[in-house]
Amino acid sequence: MSRVDRNPDGEPSAATADASRLDVGLEWLPRGLAVPALLGAVLLAYFVVPFAVFLSRTREVDVVAGLADPTVRDAIATSLVTAPVSTAVATVFGVPLAYVLSRASFRGKRLVEALVLLPLVVPPIVGGVMLLTVVGRYTPIGAAAAALGVPLTDSRAGVVLAQTFVAAPFLVVTARAGFDGVDPRLEEAARTMGYGRLRTVRLVSLPLARNAIAAGIVLTFVRAIGEFGATMMVAYAPRTMPTQIRVSFIARGIDAIVPIALALLAVAVIVVVVVQLLVGTPRRH
Template sequence: MAGASVGQRRFQWRGGGLFVLLSVVLLAYLLFPFLAFLQWSRRSSILPALSEPAAADAIRHSLLTAPVATVLAAIFGVPLAYVLARHSFRGKRLVEALVVLPLVLPPVVAGAMLLTGIGQFTTVGSFFAARGLPLTSSLAGIVLAQLFVAAPFVVITARAGFASVDRRLEYASRSMGYSPVRTFLHVSVPLAGKMVLAGVVLTFARAIGEFGAVLMIANNPRTMPTQIWFEFQTGGPVATVPLAVALLAISLVVILLTQYAGRLSTA
């Protein structure tokens, strides 16, 4: 029995060692681009470059459009997530597939699809353009592109959160006279709050970092990712560092704020 126990511990140690090795390899690979990027950043004057009009405009456009796209995704996506988590209906799998589809589409294909629906020569696009609201080459077009590729994140993540909520709590709320909407707002959303918040953050991160679809819909005005591409074409990798640092800093701040909010919710 003692020999068997030693052998079992040796087997577990070898297995654990393999897991650690595989984990270290992946983490090293994920860390390497950041270290290389920091090395490149020493060759660039970041703050003066960010004060240039083109970079400042790109930052302003991103910080304006990404929150708008995120808010729209949350307003429409969180209720959809609740419906998918709580109700069964004909065509539900098709709806679920449509929600996931933008995630697996290449961004350029997503942009091309949007152009066929809202381009300036389409019925929808010409209708809005005639009324002074063009849906391409505009901030509205950027928001629509970001919304298309990013909204699935809040739907999928929030749905998982609602699915984890005990339905008996919702039934209890309804039995106390609360309407479905009040139950949703005061019971379901708070209980699934962490997942909803995670979905919102992922949506914002995806929206502010979107390149392909935004480039197809609105080459101008430029966002940070599209301006980074323009800088790369004209100045090489070093020219992209300032805006890339700014985008990385924004993403890091969002992640830290989310973690802080998560700790407050469990306090």
């Protein structure tokens, strides 16, 4: 039992009372986490305060009228079409790559891992320039695509290319972490039961790594729908929500971007909530 200091009247001392109140206030935290929690709270406040201040401006702005602007509606529609496509492309190709990087050992693996991370360390606008050297209007690929009626710049296809370039690495990195957390012995047990490699992945590996994959999908979608730099270089038109935010800010200031910024925030929040409801969150036992 802990020692309780008391004053001459037999009542707990002021220091003891203050300590007791502090213990009660922190009793919901596991022992030893008070200091990390306080430090983390500082960063959390740094995240929350700008959101709160920005949202407070909605009282001064006609959000409905702003969302009724045809250019804003077109930007929202473009983002809502292209971001899911980019996320789907990243998922279809990224999850298999993540599994291979998690399970296979081969010459040049370190180089492949570095190449996956490259779009994360290159500034998005530089990534857009790099894409233009491959799919630009006057490149062999870009010219051939344009001749077939599918231009790869200043089009929704260009938006998808830019979004996928900057966002797909999030899926690969997160999904690989999920596969790394799956005990290979479980896969080996499934193989001894007669399951082939693909069936083992489908029935064992993917379900066990689903939370990490879902997190990667969310990160990829949010990164894609919020992408600006590479998208602006590859496909300034049609405008996505981030591009329209930039144009509106330059033309009319902060109040002009409040409606479309709220739409962008709402889409991101809805996607996160839906994925959490469908997949669930990992539980500690």
